[in-house]
Amino acid sequence: MPQKVRIALDAMGGDVGAAVVVPGAAISLNRYPDTEFVLVGNRALIEEQLAKHPALKAASRIIHTEVAVSMEDKPSQALRRGRKTSSMWLAIDAVKKGEADVAVSAGNTGALMAMARFHLHMLEGIDRPAIAGLWPTVRGDSVVLDLGATIGGDARHLVALAIMGSAMARVLLNIERPTVGLLNIGTEEIKGHEEIREAGERLRAMAALNYVGFVEGDGIGGGAADVVVTEGFSGNIALKAAEGTARQISDFLRQAIAQSWLSKIGYLFAKSAFRSLRDKLDPKKANGGVLLGLRGVVVKSHGGTDAEGFAYAVDWGYEMVRYDLLTKINQMLNREGGGIVPDPSTPEAVS
Known part of the structure; x- marks a missing residue:
């Protein structure tokens, strides 16, 4: 169990981006002080918001990118169009590299599901993610x-x-x-x-x-x-x-x-x-849902939520890590999932 829970945030996701993501992270940090943040997005916009939240600024580092996945992008488009430089991709990448324990995004649901599946891969016996x-x-x-x-x-x-x-x-x-x-x-x-x-x-x-x-x-x-x-x-x-x-x-x-x-x-x-x-x-x-079935923890927030709502999604990410949900799911799948056979079909995500 990590001493600190490290949460990567897609600071350009959702209807508003950093103006909701950063204040939301500040609210969550007040509830869970043992959190560190990786804020992924336009540095200037993030720093403008961080100036209003000194405690969050001290607990954060920034990964700069000006590329964002739009809410209108289809999953296939999001994967093709500069996928390795978008804020959503880099937030998931931080989990893949072990630089964060969980990624949280209010961005395009289909794109998030496709990127998370492509980058983190599925647990054995699971063919596609589910939002819980x-x-x-x-x-x-x-x-x-x-x-x-x-x-x-x-x-x-x-x-x-x-x-x-x-x-x-x-x-x-x-x-x-x-x-x-x-x-x-x-x-x-x-x-x-x-x-x-x-x-x-x-x-x-x-x-x-x-x-x-x-x-x-x-x-x-x-x-x-x-x-x-x-x-x-x-x-x-x-x-x-x-x-x-x-x-x-x-x-x-x-x-x-x-x-x-x-x-x-x-x-x-x-x-x-x-x-x-x-x-x-x-x-x-009730904002926020975890993408279950991945070899990593990813949380989806509603795109149109405000800072308070986004904070609840960040709280979700924190609790997923603190309660070691991924290990518990693996244990149950190993014990009960022997009869599950992966389905090769991959229906497109609901946006």
């Missing part, structure tokens, strides 16, 4: 994956996701035998596509995994399982729908409170309850 995130539920948090790294997935891929997600839940949620469910259109065993039903049969036969069956969409937030597994297309839609619903509820509450003086007075009496609800619905606190 923590999902707030009425019973606590659940691990949900894949949230949009790749489209589609056969039974082998879904079983691999279940193994990696279970390892993540053991480490982050401190659950010895986390329950595992497959996202489906119904809980009956006859429901869903053939690959989902086949994955369910395989998981049911794996004694080391606490498989509980199919989970419907409303069961994610209800805490039906500690780990919810789905392929990236469905997972990304579920994530965006949940984030949109959270914002919609917040807007409805603000409108209702503003309708009358009586509502405003009632709000004053229930202020702490409303604050608690707002915190639970805040998408910033």
Whole structure:
């Protein structure tokens, strides 16, 4: 376990770049002082932001580049177009070289997935990365994956996701035998596509995994399982729908409170309850997902988040390293993943 957690940041990724990445890193550093940063991007823009955060400046070094991957680039374009000089590539490269323990980027999802896979390679038995995130539920948090790294997935891929997600839940949620469910259109065993039903049969036969069956969409937030597994297309839609619903509820509450003086007075009496609800619905606190299945740790942040939201993604990176998630996943794959056969197909990432 390293004395310091070294985090490489793609300072040109996302909708804003350094103006969000650097302040976000400063917030995370305040929570985890035993962190060192490698800031990758335009030196002038980074130093302009670092001047406002002396403690972060002292804990950072800069790798200069003026090349950035745009949010519109396709994965293949990002790999061809100056791939070895872009801020995203160099942040991942720092992990490959052992100069950082984790890379964090708010940049193009497809490009990040392609670069990470190309540069760091996959763990044995895993054919492609998956984005895993923590999902707030009425019973606590659940691990949900894949949230949009790749489209589609056969039974082998879904079983691999279940193994990696279970390892993540053991480490982050401190659950010895986390329950595992497959996202489906119904809980009956006859429901869903053939690959989902086949994955369910395989998981049911794996004694080391606490498989509980199919989970419907409303069961994610209800805490039906500690780990919810789905392929990236469905997972990304579920994530965006949940984030949109959270914002919609917040807007409805603000409108209702503003309708009358009586509502405003009632709000004053229930202020702490409303604050608690707002915190639970805040998408910033769930920002960030780890790319599982790689021979290195890479975290994806939402491109449009603010500094506070980016700080949560950086926190993710810190915790992945401190809890030694990569070793735990390797151990579970070696023990439970013998039946996983890599699939040669490589569907394009969801952006």
